[in-house]
Amino acid sequence: MYPIVEAKLLAPDVKLFRIHAPRVARKRKAGQFVIIRIDEHGERIPLTIADSDDQGNITIIVQGVGKTTKWLNTLNTGDTILDVVGPLGEESEIGNFGTVVVIGGGVGTAIAYPTAVAMKQAGSRVISIVGARNKELLILEEELQATSDELCIMTDDGSYGEQGFVTQKLQELIDRGETIARVLAIGPIPMMRAVADVTREKGIKTIVSLNPIMVDGTGMCGGCRVQVGGKSKFACVDGPEFDAHDVDFEILIQRNSLYKDQEQKSLEQFESEQCESKKSACRLQHEHPEVGPKIGTQSNA
C-alpha cells in the first residue's frame, strides 16, 4: 500500500498527487515513469514521475480521461494506492547541449517538467513552450518559470499568454535565429507529430516521450511496442523517449485506440456508479438534513 501524502487539483480534471514510495523516490531520474494499480480489481496504468523529494515521496500529475484516471482523481490525502512500481523506463538524455526547447502540451507539461529541470541543472539554456486549450487548463506555470530561461505560454483560445499552437511559437524561435540544439516535445500525439514535422526539415534533433498502452512496464509483454526507424521497440524498456523523426505516429495512434469501446463502456459504468452513489447521498441529505453538509463537502473535496 502506498499512501497519498498530498492531493491537490491543478486544473479541472488534472490532479497532483504526492505518494509515499521510497524505493521509487530514491532512484528515479527525469523521464522515468511508474505503473500504478488502485485496488485489486484495477488495471495497471503508466504515469510519469514529475518530481520526488528526500522524504521518499514521488509526485505524479493525472489527467482524468478514462475510468482509472477519473477514479484516481477522486482520491485524496490519506487514501492509498495498492501498487506503485518503478522507476521504469530509460531516463532522459540530459546534458549541457546549448539551447534546449522543452515543449509541453496539456498534461504533457507534467512529463516535460522534470526533464526541463534536469536540463537546466546540467547547464543547458532552457526555453519552455507550454500549450493549453485555455487559461484554466494551464499547469506548472510557476515551476516552469523557475527552471526556464524563457517561458512561452500558448493557449488555443488566447485566454492567457499568446493565442496559438506550440508549433507556431517553435517556428517563431527558429525564425528569430535561435540556434536550437534539441527539442523535447511531450503532449498529445498530434502535437508531437506536428513538432516533429517542424524540426525535421531544419535537422533539429527532437525527442518525444511516447504514451502507448502498457501492462507490466518491465518488458515482458510487448503491449507497448512502437515502430521506430522501421523497427519494433518496447516503449517501457527501450523508451519512453525516442527520436521523433523516426517514430511512426500513425501506428501509435491506431494501437492506442484498440480498446476504445471497452474503455468507453468501463468509463460509462464507472460514471453511472458515481452518479448512483451521489444520488444516494442526495437522498440521505434529503431525509437526514443534519448529515447533509458533511457528505456534500466530501463529494466536492
Add this chain to the structure above:
Amino acid sequence: MAKSLPPKERVKIPRQGMPEQDAKQRARNFEEVNLGLEVVAAESEAQRCLSCADPKCVQGCPVGVKIRDFVELVLDGEYLKAAAKIREDNVLPAVTGRVCPQEKQCEGACIMGKRFSSLAIGNLERFVADYERQTGEIGLPERAPATGKKVAIVGSGPAGLSCAGDLALHGHDVTVFEALHEIGGVLLYGIPEFRLPKDIVRGEIENMKKMGIDFQTNVVVGKSVTIDELFDEENFDAVFIATGAGLPQFLNIPGEHLGGVYSANEFLTRVNLMKAYDEENYDEPVYKCRDRNVAVVGGGNTAMDSVRSAMRLGAEHAYIIYRRGEEEMPARGEEVHHAKDEGVEFLNLHNPIEFIGDERGVLKAVKLIKMELGEPDESGRRRPQPIEGSEFEMPLDVAIIAVGTGANPLVQSTTPDMETNKWGYIVADDDSLRTSKKGVFAGGDIVSGAATVILAMGAGRTAAKSINEYLNTGEW
C-alpha cells in the same frame, strides 16, 4: 501397510483415470479441467506402487521428492503425513502435481511403465496436497535456528520460491523481490486458472509466509534497486537471481504491429493476472475473442494455454498454427489432448508470413505458407521448410504469438560485472549455480532458457544448497 497386496496383484489394478469436467462445458469456462482423484481412486492407485528398493521415480524427479515413502503413507491412509513428506523436498506440491510433465520425469522413470502403465504419481501428489489444503493442517517442515544471514531472491517464480523455501529451512533470513504486484511468476500470469487455480498458488505463498519468508512486490531489481545496492545498502549476504525468461519473441514478419496481434505473455497476463476474462469485475481489457477467429502461433505449453484461454473467451474458431508436425510439439501430451477435446483446430505444418490489417490498423487476415519436414537439424528434429507456392490467406481477428521467450535484460544491464552469454542469459556454474560475481547465484530460465516449472524448482533447490554452503564457509 496392512492393505498392501503382493506385486502380482498390484500390477493387475488399472491406472486410475483422472475425472475431468466435460469437454464441451469446460471449453467455455475458466474452472479447473481436472477434478482430482477421489479417496477410493487414490487408494487403488497407491496400491499399484511396487515400493521399489531403488526407486527410479525419485531420480526422475528434479527436486527428488521421496515418492515411494509418500505413496506408502497414502496407502496407510496417512494423507497429511504424505503431504508433509513431499514438503520436505517440494514447496509447491499442489502446483507441481498439476503442471509437471510427469511423463518425462517421475512417471517416465516408473518401473511399472515398462510393462504396464506407470504409477500416476502426479495425481497422487495433487491428491494429498489438495487433501492437506482442505483440512487446513499444513505440514510445514521445521526451520533450523536462525543463522542471522540474509539472502535476497530476485523473482518469485518457481525457481525463486523453491530456493526461498529451502533457505528458510536452513535458518536464513529470506526476502523475495517481485516486479509484478503478485507473487508467483509464471504460475500466476502464465498458467491459466483452468489448469492451475490461482487460489492454490496463493495458498502455497501463504504457507511460505508462515515459514517466515518476506515477500516484497513491486520491486524491479535493476530499476528500483540494483544487485550492488542489495549487498552494500541493504546488507544481504547472498543473492539468487531467478528472473526467468520473460522477454517475448515475435516473428518479425510484416503486420506484427496490428491491433489484435499479441505476444502470448501479454495475452495471458491480461487474462490470468489481470483477470480480463471477468470484464464485469476487473478493469484490464483484452481484445474481443467472442465469436471471432483466434489463432495461436507455436506448439509449446504456452501456445496450448493461450489457445484454450481464447476458446474460453468465446472464440468461434481457435487455431494452433505450428510449423512442424504434432509429433514434434513440445507441449505436454495431456494439454494437446485436452485442447483437441475442447475443439481447438490444429494447423500443423503451417507458418504465418504476413499479418494483414484493415484501414484502422486492426488484424483481419493472416497469410500462411504450408511447410514440410526436411533433413534433421542440429537438435535432431527435422527442419521445417516452406513449400513454394503454397501461400494462402485465412481470415483472422486475433493472433497470439507463442514462439518462445528470451532473457529479460533488466538485472544484467545494471550488473555489468556479472557474465552473460551472447543471448543475454546469465552464466552460472552447472553444479554450484555461482555466477561470475561474488555472492550472486542464478538459476531457472534466466540461466537455462525457457524450460519447465519443475526444472526451475530443481535449480532453486540446487542454488539453496550451494548458497547455504557459501554462507556457512564464507568461501567463494
